[in-house]
Amino acid sequence: MWRKLRDELHPKGVELVTVGLDALGAEGCRPFIEAAEPTHPSLIDQHHVLARLFGVINIPSSIWIDEAGMIVRPAEVAPAPPKPDAPSAPPDMPAEMPGRFKAMMSEVVNMPNDTEPYHEALNDWVEKGADSDYALSPEQVVERSRPRTADIARGHAHFELATHLETRGDHEAAVGHYREAHRLVPNSWTFRRQAWSLEGGIDGPMTRFWQGPSDTDPDAWPYEGDWLTDIRREGAENYNERFKA
């Protein structure tokens, strides 16, 4: 979907850079990137530097940068382009879907989707550049970027320790730092989903989407929250921040 949009926009002087945030690195991202056959730079972000550098707290998110290297829109929700070629479905969904996935999908449909205003804004910026109402001033960009308290900054330091230890194969030690990152940066869905996705919970290709206690040994779950519990507590309607012109 994004590749098609990129190929439309590239002749107009726009490049797309996709970044996969995953502690498992290329191994985790490879099947998705190979299936997408990108014509643009497609990068791997094993330690979530996009969170630290730009304030990314959820995916999909985008940051717009002008020809001079100035950010004109800070990290915000980036809905898929309208009228996709095909509906996106998780790979190899089992014929008989487990109850947890059914419950998760019933929440997903209630998440806000600002595809239209987002892509109208994107087209406007591509056409008009700095004259677009959607291109923010440097002061607005900084002001609109996500809050960063001392606690949040400390949470990022814990998260980097977690992904570093994960990379070294020390998953048990990583969990403690993921937990601290979750406590200190409670609004980051990526920090939570990353950690949850490494716990298994169901066998097979959908294992990383389970993101919660397994049906067979729920007490082994090492985190305070999980995908379904947190979505229900916070409300699916609050999962994505709305597009703000």
Add this chain to the structure above:
Amino acid sequence: MIIDNLTIDKDAFEAGTGWQLKAEGACKGDVCIPLPGEPGSTVDAQQLADLMGLPVVHDKAHGLWSIGPESTGARALTTAQAPDLQLPDLDGNVFHLASLTGQKVIVYAWAPY
């Protein structure tokens, strides 16, 4: 950034934190944090982080320190100038965001989970 020794090269500190150490202080884009003196070729990361307001988390069991980002401006971005993001592609080739100067760029974050 992750380090296993608090005394590190100035260059490594700059690359890891995104802050350049200059005569006028630690600078990122158009923002500078004054420092008591110009740092030498090696720096005490803990001392420097404290002066700059960067958190340092110590994992004693693994002999590691993690230096987190600044929060001095209370925002994720200190400046609207895009950082020189450098990340590898699937083949391990490092891509520099700065190589796209002159084009509009959409940085798009996704995850396989």
